[in-house]
Amino acid sequence: MAQILNGKIMQNESIDRLKKEVLGFTVKPTLAIIQVGDLQESSKYIQHKKIFAEKIGANVEHLKFNIDVSKEELVEKIHELNKDDKIHGIILQLPIPKNLNEHEIIDAIDSSKDVDGLTSTNFKLLATGSSFGFMGATTKGVLDLLDYYKVSLAGQHVLIIGRSILVGKPTALALLNRDATVTIAHSKTVNLKELARVCDILIVALGQPRFINEEYVRPGQVVVDIGINFEASNSKSDSSDEIQKQTLVGDVDFEKVKDIVGAITPVPNGIGPMTVASLFENLITAYKNDKKIL
Numbered sequence: 001m002a003q004i005l006n007g008k009i010m011q012n013e014s015i016d017r018l019k020k021e022v023l024g025f026t027v028k029p030t031l032a033i034i035q036v037g038d039l040q041e042s043s044k045y046i047q048h049k050k051i052f053a054e055k056i057g058a059n060v061e062h063l064k065f066n067i068d069v070s071k072e073e074l075v076e077k078i079h080e081l082n083k084d085d086k087i088h089g090i091i092l093q094l095p096i097p098k099n100l101n102e103h104e105i106i107d108a109i110d111s112s113k114d115v116d117g118l119t120s121t122n123f124k125l126l127a128t129g130s131s132f133g134f135m136g137a138t139t140k141g142v143l144d145l146l147d148y149y150k151v152s153l154a155g156q157h158v159l160i161i162g163r164s165i166l167v168g169k170p171t172a173l174a175l176l177n178r179d180a181t182v183t184i185a186h187s188k189t190v191n192l193k194e195l196a197r198v199c200d201i202l203i204v205a206l207g208q209p210r211f212i213n214e215e216y217v218r219p220g221q222v223v224v225d226i227g228i229n230f231e232a233s234n235s236k237s238d239s240s241d242e243i244q245k246q247t248l249v250g251d252v253d254f255e256k257v258k259d260i261v262g263a264i265t266p267v268p269n270g271i272g273p274m275t276v277a278s279l280f281e282n283l284i285t286a287y288k289n290d291k292k293i294l
């Protein structure tokens with residue numbers, strides 16, 4: 001059985017550490033979350049963020065907009081938040097409706113408050129290997145978890161499946177900055193199974209439940225499953241009524257690969273909790289930068 005790279009353990013350590021730091025602050029660090037529409041999954045993620053904030057003593061200001069909000073209204077609100085010294089971090093909960101240009105809206109966020117690390121400024125800092133700026137929360141979560149479990153990165157061949165601007169690309173850049181040899185795969189990649197089997201570290205962010213099975217892995221590999229998918233399953237309640245349950249599964253078929261590979265992140269309790277923790281680590285950094293706390 002593979003070593004389990006448990007993100008929940010690290011998240012709990014992060015809560016303890018951040019809680020102690022926040023106790024010493026004069027003002028509560030505050031994260032503004034902008035949500036457009038009412039997507040059930042987004043609301044669930046926001047709920048997780050609120051719970052984490054409460055645990056460490058930070059605030060979340062949840063700003064909800066109707067699905068028909070214009071880009072101009074969102075940008076105007078972001079400009080207001082940029083100027084508001086009670087707000088230390090701003091995130092746009094993705095996805096947003098396709099008719100809105102998410103890059104333009106994200107780029108309205110002041111880079112010093114961009115705790116999701118998605119503005120062009122922070123992306124460029126990552127691309128140039130600068131240690132300034134904010135790294136995306138998921139990317140930071142992946143790196144922190146690998147560091148915690150002492151997985152060496154320098155010289156290792158990493159395959160990342162997925163090239164999104166939110167996950168795949170920033171994670172590739174961050175690993176390149178750590179001297180890994182990085183290959184990025186996507187839906188047009190040929191020989192994916194062969195590529196996957198030769199790498200040392202396989203990072204999967206493609207958004208398809210249990211896609212990676214025993215044919216994609218080999219003994220000794222480290223597998224990082226970033227995928228979050230909800231599968232509907234029917235079960236009987238006490239009164240024998242059929243109830244629909246949502247099961248959280250990753251992009252990796254955990255049961256099929258866990259006895260082959262060397263180490264693996266589970267879903268749940270892998271990268272998901274790390275992403276939330278990293279977001280608040282970034283928020284605390286933004287707060288300290290603002291207050292000039294070293």
Ligand code: NDP
Pocket residue numbers: 138161162163164165166167168185186187188189192205206207208226227228229251271272275276
């Ligand atoms: P996107 O849909 O934006 O990107 C998916 C990527 O996977 C694309 O690059 C796509 O290729 C590639 N892809 C899709 N199908 C295949 C395939 N059959 N073979 C190879 N590549 C394929 O998704 P995100 O990057 O936003 O998210 C990916 C997953 O990570 C999702 O499950 C999401 O829920 C999860 N996620 C988890 C987070 C966490 O905190 N744990 C945070 C954010 C996301 P192409 O570019 O060619 O279309």
